[in-house]
Amino acid sequence: MSRATDGRFDQRLLTFITLGLVAFGLVMVYSATSASAALGDGNSMAYLQRQAVYALLGVVLMAAASRVDYHRLRYLAPALLVVALGLCAAVLVASPAVNGAHRWFFVGPASFQPSELAKLSLCLFAAVYLARRRPPRTLGELAKPLGIVTAIFCGLILLEPDLGTTISLCVMMLGVLLVAGVRLRLLAVASLLAMAVGLGAIWSEPYRRARVFSFLDPWSDAQGSGFQIVQATIGIGSGGITGEGLGEGVQKILYLPEAHTDMIFAVIGEELGLFGSVFVIGAFAAFGFAGFRIALRCRDPFGKLLAAGLTALVCGQAAINLAAVLGIAPLTGIPLPFVSYGGSSLVVLLAGVGILLNIAVNERVVQARVPDRGRRNRRTRTTRARGRGGSTRARGDGDLRRVARPRRVAAGS
Numbered sequence: 001m002s003r004a005t006d007g008r009f010d011q012r013l014l015t016f017i018t019l020g021l022v023a024f025g026l027v028m029v030y031s032a033t034s035a036s037a038a039l040g041d042g043n044s045m046a047y048l049q050r051q052a053v054y055a056l057l058g059v060v061l062m063a064a065a066s067r068v069d070y071h072r073l074r075y076l077a078p079a080l081l082v083v084a085l086g087l088c089a090a091v092l093v094a095s096p097a098v099n100g101a102h103r104w105f106f107v108g109p110a111s112f113q114p115s116e117l118a119k120l121s122l123c124l125f126a127a128v129y130l131a132r133r134r135p136p137r138t139l140g141e142l143a144k145p146l147g148i149v150t151a152i153f154c155g156l157i158l159l160e161p162d163l164g165t166t167i168s169l170c171v172m173m174l175g176v177l178l179v180a181g182v183r184l185r186l187l188a189v190a191s192l193l194a195m196a197v198g199l200g201a202i203w204s205e206p207y208r209r210a211r212v213f214s215f216l217d218p219w220s221d222a223q224g225s226g227f228q229i230v231q232a233t234i235g236i237g238s239g240g241i242t243g244e245g246l247g248e249g250v251q252k253i254l255y256l257p258e259a260h261t262d263m264i265f266a267v268i269g270e271e272l273g274l275f276g277s278v279f280v281i282g283a284f285a286a287f288g289f290a291g292f293r294i295a296l297r298c299r300d301p302f303g304k305l306l307a308a309g310l311t312a313l314v315c316g317q318a319a320i321n322l323a324a325v326l327g328i329a330p331l332t333g334i335p336l337p338f339v340s341y342g343g344s345s346l347v348v349l350l351a352g353v354g355i356l357l358n359i360a361v362n363e364r365v366v367q368a369r370v371p372d373r374g375r376r377n378r379r380t381r382t383t384r385a386r387g388r389g390g391s392t393r394a395r396g397d398g399d400l401r402r403v404a405r406p407r408r409v410a411a412g413s
Contacts, residue, residue, distance in 0.1 A: 025339035032260040054343035058350030065354025084121040087114035113344035123309035131302035135181040164334030175312025215330040236269035243273030
């Protein structure tokens with residue numbers, strides 16, 4: 001199988017997985033919200049209809065981004081970074097509080113979360129910056145400007161507050177820096193510093209401390225701080241191998257908080273069982289396989305870093321959500337990509353997948369042209385050699401050697 005054919009396979013696999021997860025997410029959002037929506041305003045399809053609109057918009061953006069040369073994004077990176085930074089600052093003072101958090105701008109029935117745009121803009125900025133320079137070798141080089149810009153975004157998002165998005169930003173940056181060639185020792189030191197800051201942020205807020213302690217022993221306060229993880233565990237355990245059946249779960253009805261957003265994997269485990277859970281985990285593993293193959297095959301440093309960052313963003317966010325729902329990590333309030341209810345996350349991530357597909361398309365075209373150019377160059381060299389008045393004969397190793405013609409001798413000499 002040629003490299004160009006491999007690139008086409010990665011592109012098709014990535015498209016199939018993404019659209020499959022989006023369609024699966026629509027089904028699960030309806031299953032998780034139909035009962036509560038019917039009891040609320042009488043429209044059991046209210047959440048599904050809104051999510052379907054966002055999904056349609058995201059798919060359109062994905063298709064558009066896959067057809068626009070990703071190299072043009074270099075010129076948009078500074079402006080997009082400034083816009084995302086301004087929106088993250090403005091949401092703290094100009095947006096209404098929802099459950100004690102300032103994360104969304106509302107325009108009629110639609111909402112927008114600036115931190116989702118921050119993920120894409122920071123990934124793009126890091127790829128542009130590292131593609132033109134050598135990898136940072138010291139903490140000082142790493143801090144200016146990548147570390148400072150990342151810290152500003154993380155600080156603003158922590159004030160919303162939104163610890164989960166902050167963690168996903170750090171995971172994405174870690175993936176970009178790793179592919180850029182930054183030494184593992186430097187990455188380990190930077191990660192330890194980031195973890196120290198994160199622990200300080202957790203300890204500074206009582207509800208974050210409660211989440212950590214409930215993660216260590218959720219059953220000690222099953223009706224308080226450990227209620228959400230306990231109900232998620234009960235739901236997943238009730239599903240068994242084959243599940244209770246699609247739409248037949250009971251944890252989503254007044255038991256499991258945020259069943260359609262952060263905890264939708266618990267609904268999947270209860271209704272579709274082990275089979276459904278393995279399907280979701282396998283889909284994200286295949287997404288990571290295809291995305292990182294695109295990054296490794298890309299010869300353009302900018303495209304390589306951008307593809308790695310986008311793949312790390314999707315897979316890292318999925319890993320954080322799955323670990324929290326399964327009780328492997330503390331709850332962070334981060335949605336499951338393409339599956340959880342949430343318009344901003346769905347639209348931005350689908351646009352990111354479109355960029356990833358365009359990187360695959362451009363790399364496949366480059367790989368298809370290289371052999372043709374090589375054959376043309378060999379034919380040109382052969383023709384030139386023959387045009388100098390000498391015949392050519394191939395050596396054993398494939399090189400060309402000129403064989404001189406015998407000189408004519410004049411008669412009578």
